[in-house]
Amino acid sequence: MEELKIILENLDWSPLLISLKTGFAATVISFFLGIYGAYRAMKTSPLKKSILDGLLTLPLALPPTVAGFFLLLVFSKRRPAGSFLYHTLGIQVVQSQAGCVIAALVIAFPLMYRTARAAFEQVDINLIYAARTLGMSEARIFWKIAVPCAGPGIASGTMLTFARALGEYGATSMLAGNIPGKTATISQKIAMVMQDGDFRTAGIWALIVILIAFLILVLMNLAAGKKNRMVKRW
Amino acid sequence: MGFSFQEVRNMGFSFQIEKTLGEFKLSLKAESQGNRLGILGASGCGKSLTLKLLAGIETPDAGHIRIGENLLFDSGQKRNVKPQNRRIGYLFQNYALFPHMTVAENIGAGLQGKSAGTLKTRWSGKKIQRQRRVQEMMEKFQLTGLADRLPGELSGGQQQRAALARMMACGPEVILLDEPFSALDVFLKDQMQRELEELLADFPGLVILVSHSRDEIYRFSEELLVMEQGHEVIFGRTKEIFANPRYREAARLTGCKNIADARRIDAHRLEVPDWGICFCLEREIPDGVTGIGYRAHDFVPVWGGRRNHCLSVQVRRMAEMPFEYHYYLQPVCQSGQQTVPRQSLCWFVQKEKHIQIEERGLPDYLELKEECMMLF
Numbered sequence: 001m002e003e004l005k006i007i008l009e010n011l012d013w014s015p016l017l018i019s020l021k022t023g024f025a026a027t028v029i030s031f032f033l034g035i036y037g038a039y040r041a042m043k044t045s046p047l048k049k050s051i052l053d054g055l056l057t058l059p060l061a062l063p064p065t066v067a068g069f070f071l072l073l074v075f076s077k078r079r080p081a082g083s084f085l086y087h088t089l090g091i092q093v094v095q096s097q098a099g100c101v102i103a104a105l106v107i108a109f110p111l112m113y114r115t116a117r118a119a120f121e122q123v124d125i126n127l128i129y130a131a132r133t134l135g136m137s138e139a140r141i142f143w144k145i146a147v148p149c150a151g152p153g154i155a156s157g158t159m160l161t162f163a164r165a166l167g168e169y170g171a172t173s174m175l176a177g178n179i180p181g182k183t184a185t186i187s188q189k190i191a192m193v194m195q196d197g198d199f200r201t202a203g204i205w206a207l208i209v210i211l212i213a214f215l216i217l218v219l220m221n222l223a224a225g226k227k228n229r230m231v232k233r234w
Numbered sequence: 235m236g237f238s239f240q241e242v243r244n245m246g247f248s249f250q251i252e253k254t255l256g257e258f259k260l261s262l263k264a265e266s267q268g269n270r271l272g273i274l275g276a277s278g279c280g281k282s283l284t285l286k287l288l289a290g291i292e293t294p295d296a297g298h299i300r301i302g303e304n305l306l307f308d309s310g311q312k313r314n315v316k317p318q319n320r321r322i323g324y325l326f327q328n329y330a331l332f333p334h335m336t337v338a339e340n341i342g343a344g345l346q347g348k349s350a351g352t353l354k355t356r357w358s359g360k361k362i363q364r365q366r367r368v369q370e371m372m373e374k375f376q377l378t379g380l381a382d383r384l385p386g387e388l389s390g391g392q393q394q395r396a397a398l399a400r401m402m403a404c405g406p407e408v409i410l411l412d413e414p415f416s417a418l419d420v421f422l423k424d425q426m427q428r429e430l431e432e433l434l435a436d437f438p439g440l441v442i443l444v445s446h447s448r449d450e451i452y453r454f455s456e457e458l459l460v461m462e463q464g465h466e467v468i469f470g471r472t473k474e475i476f477a478n479p480r481y482r483e484a485a486r487l488t489g490c491k492n493i494a495d496a497r498r499i500d501a502h503r504l505e506v507p508d509w510g511i512c513f514c515l516e517r518e519i520p521d522g523v524t525g526i527g528y529r530a531h532d533f534v535p536v537w538g539g540r541r542n543h544c545l546s547v548q549v550r551r552m553a554e555m556p557f558e559y560h561y562y563l564q565p566v567c568q569s570g571q572q573t574v575p576r577q578s579l580c581w582f583v584q585k586e587k588h589i590q591i592e593e594r595g596l597p598d599y600l601e602l603k604e605e606c607m608m609l610f
Contacts, residue, residue, distance in 0.1 A: 129291045130330035132317040134344030134404055144343070148334045 007200060014181045015189040016208065018100065022185060023166035026104035027112075030161050034112030035154065039142065041113075042120050053117075060110035064170025067106055071175045075099070099176030100183050108165040112157050119153025120146060155223035163216045167209065245269050245302035245407070245440045251287050251294040260284065260464035269440040272455025272472060274448065274487050280464040281444040282327070285410045288442070289324050290317035301408055301440060323406030327413045329397035331385035337396050338381040342368045344404040367403055375399040391422045398433065407439045414443070415450060427453065448489045452476060460484045482610050485527040490608065491580040496526040504609075508577060509565045513543055515604055527608040530560075530580040535590070535597030544599035550578055559583045563600070 037056055041049050059067050075082040075093040085091045093099045123146055131141045147154065169187040176183040178192060186205050193201045248265035260280045264271075275281045286292040288299060290306065293314060299307040301322075306315045331340050345364045372378050375395040385393055394414070401409070414430065415423045427450070434441055434454070443454045451458060451472065458472040460483065468475055468484045479485035485493055494508040498519050505512040506526055536544055547563035554560075561581040581600060583591065591597070 124328075124330065126326050126328060126330040127332060129286070129289075129317075130324065130326055131332075131343065132291065133289050133320075133322055133324040134400065135318045136344060136346075137318065140346070145332060149332075151334075 007204065011201070011204065012180070015184050015186045015205070018097070018183065019166055019185040019187075022097070022100040022104050022168075022172075023162050025101045026108055026165035026168075027158060027162040029101075029105055030109040030112040030165070031158055034109060034157070034161070035116045035147070037113045038116035038120050039146075041117055056113050057110045059106050060114070064103075064107055064168065065174060068103065068171035068174030071099075071103060071106065071171060075102070075175065094175060095177045095179060095183065097176070097183060100172055100185065103171035103175045104165040104168040107168050107171055108161045111164055112161040115157025115160065116150070116154050119150035119157065122153065123149040152223060156220045159216050159220035159223065163213055166212065247271075247299075247301045247440055249288065249297065249299040251284070251297040251299065253283065253287060253292065253294050255283070258283075258464060260287075262459075262461070262464075262466055264459055264466070264469050266457055268457045270434075270454065270456040271440070271442045272451040272458045273442065273444045273461060274451045274458060275446065275461035276487065277446060279461045281446075281461060282412050284461075285324065285412050285442065285444055288408075289322045289410055290315060290320050291324075321405070321407040322410060323401035323404065323408065324410045325394075325397055325401055325412060325414055327416060329385075329393050329417075331393060331397055331400070333385055336382050336384060337377055337388070338368050338372065340385065340396055341371050341377075341400045341403050343400065371399040371403045374402075389422075390418050391426055394418070394426055395429070398430075402433075409434075409437065409439065409441045411441065411443045413445055415445075415447070430454075446487075448476075448487065460487055462487075479527065479608055480610055482525050482527070485608055485610060489529070490527040491530040491582075492528040494526055494577070496523060496609070498523045509545055509579070511543075511545055511565070513602075513604075513607075515607075517604070519609065523609045525610050527610065528602055528606060529608075530582040531584075532603060532606040533581045534601040534603065535583075536599040536601045537594055537597050540599055541601055543602045543604065545579070545602065546599055547579060549596060557585055559585070559588050 037052070041052055041056075044052065072094065073079060075085070077083055077086050077092070077094060082093065085093060091098065093102060127145055127149065128141060131145050136144070167187055168185070169191070172183070172185060173188055173191075178184050178188045184192070186209055190202050190205045190209075193205075246265075246267040246269070250263040251260065253260040258280065260283055262280075262284060273281050273284060283292065287294050288301075288306075294307060294309065296309045297307070298305065298309065304315070304320075305311075305313060306320055307313060332343060335343065342364055345367055372381060375398055377392065377395055377399060380388065380392060380396075385396065388396060394417075411430075415426060418426055431454070441454075443450065445451050455472050457470065458475050459469045460467040460475065460479075460481075462483045467481050467487075468479065475484060476488050479488050479490065482493060494506050497505045497507070498521070499505055499512070501518050502515050503512060504515060504519055504523065504526065540546075546566045548566055549561055550564050551562040552559060553562075559582070561583065563579040563581055565579060579600075
């Protein structure tokens with residue numbers, strides 16, 4: 001017990017902070033982009049929709065290292081886009097916290113987009129039609145009808161996105177690297193200490209991650225279950 | 235008893251619409267000065283699609299839509315008024331109440347952000363005005379006390395009232411009713427039909443009712459458009475179409491139970507092989523008549539001597555209904571031998587008339603009145 005206390009006291013908590021910050025930032029951005037993407041997808045023709053869908057969901061199907069590879073290709077300071085960002089705007093993506101967020105964003109965004117789209121598809125189309133005949137503007141219909149009706153689905157999508165962004169490893173390690181105190185997230189920390197055979201520290205971090213993930217899943221179920229308390233038990 | 239002398243100003247309408255959805259092709263044309271139109275057709279014939287096209291929810295591939303003075307759609311002029319600006323109220327089959335809003339919020343949903351004015355008046359005056367309108371609608375549709383309920387907590391009749399209140403709150407010029415009573419059980423149906431009748435009596439604009447129920451159509455519409463698979467079968471005055479449907483499909487949809495192929499022999503003689511009879515008619519039979527229809531209520535039972543236009547039949551089955559008896563009959567040929575049973579005839583007898591049959595036994599013949607025969 002005493003031993004655990006000493007370890008916890010000496011533990012560097014920066015990975016938790018970095019992971020949470022990254023997770024929050026990536027989730028907030030995915031939330032708006034994902035809902036917007038889903039909204040656009042609902043309005044386009046089937047062909048365009050499936051192409052858009054394929055592009056937006058691709059990162060989910062790819063190994064994170066492949067996503068990391070392409071991200072490096074874009075943001076590396078030796079490449080045009082990355083060089084422009086660094087030299088003109090002073091933004092460094094590689095080996096920075098911005099890199100952490102972008103990597104997590106790319107990997108987690110498809111989850112948000114997918115669940116938001118599925119939630120919109122579940123909304124009774126007649127509600128949208130009715131709102132139109134009542135003279136409601138498209139923006140009002142979106143915010144007052146579509147989003148609230150898709151609420152539970154969007155909420156659980158947000159939770160899933162956060163969980164995925166929090167635990168992102170592959171693309172993050174390639175784009176942002178593993179700099180202690182700067183870009184070392186929990187997942188990277190675990191991988192690093194395991195290389196030294198430090199099971200105890202790895203275990204502590206693993207427990208923390210499990211706790212957070214469990215919390216998220218419970219919240220997600222509550223969010224989804226709120227509206228339909230009438231869900232039948234088997 | 236008071237009469238309302240609200241002027242029924244006939245708006246008139248004219249539309250010609252083409253729309254292809256996959257395999258389904260809709261092509262309709264109608265024009266009238268009336269303002270109570272019914273659309274009758276079997277499920278999947280394109281009735282609801284027609285309403286959606288009129289409301290602007292779906293866009294026609296070609297054609298035009300004009301209601302009153304307003305040209306709402308014209309493919310030639312590339313004109314397509316948004317559904318928001320068509321001033322068309324649409325009552326959906328499932329009412330489409332917003333499930334997350336209370337009754338009051340539902341009714342007020344279409345009232346926001348409509349009138350212009352300065353920001354200040356919009357914020358202060360507008361809100362009070364809106365609340366007043368919602369209150370007014372709640373009273374008119376007997377929803378007071380239900381303001382804070384969610385649609386899921388309402389009965390079927392209350393849901394329909396809420397949907398009607400929401401629609402009327404926006405002050406539509408045209409009302410579209412899509413199978414308005416199909417979701418209600420029999421008792422409620424009758425009550426809501428009466429309520430809707432009252433509401434429509436005061437409504438000066440165009441009303442279009444879509445239904446597969448001939449009773450509803452007969453009750454609510456002055457003019458009738460009968461549809462089959464996206465096409466017009468017949469368009470005209472409702473009562474005239476019910477009296478003389480002129481087309482087999484129209485006869486079937488207006489509830490004619492006995493329809494058979496017929497062969498015109500000459501100007502006054504018509505052979506109906508399925509019924510084993512050849513009619514000699516007073517009126518002239520037009521060229522190209524291929525069928526005959528006869529309503530199940532219109533047969534006259536005959537005991538004793540055979541008269542003109544008498545069918546000889548055998549009873550195959552009888553069913554007792556709450557207010558009438560249904561007989562299913564098999565025609566017998568005049569030569570005495572039974573025809574191949576292709577279809578049975580239906581004869582509906584009201585209970586008070588049935589007493590006669592109970593006293594005298596089944597009639598020897600069924601007489602068809604010439605004025606009730608429908609030729610097509």
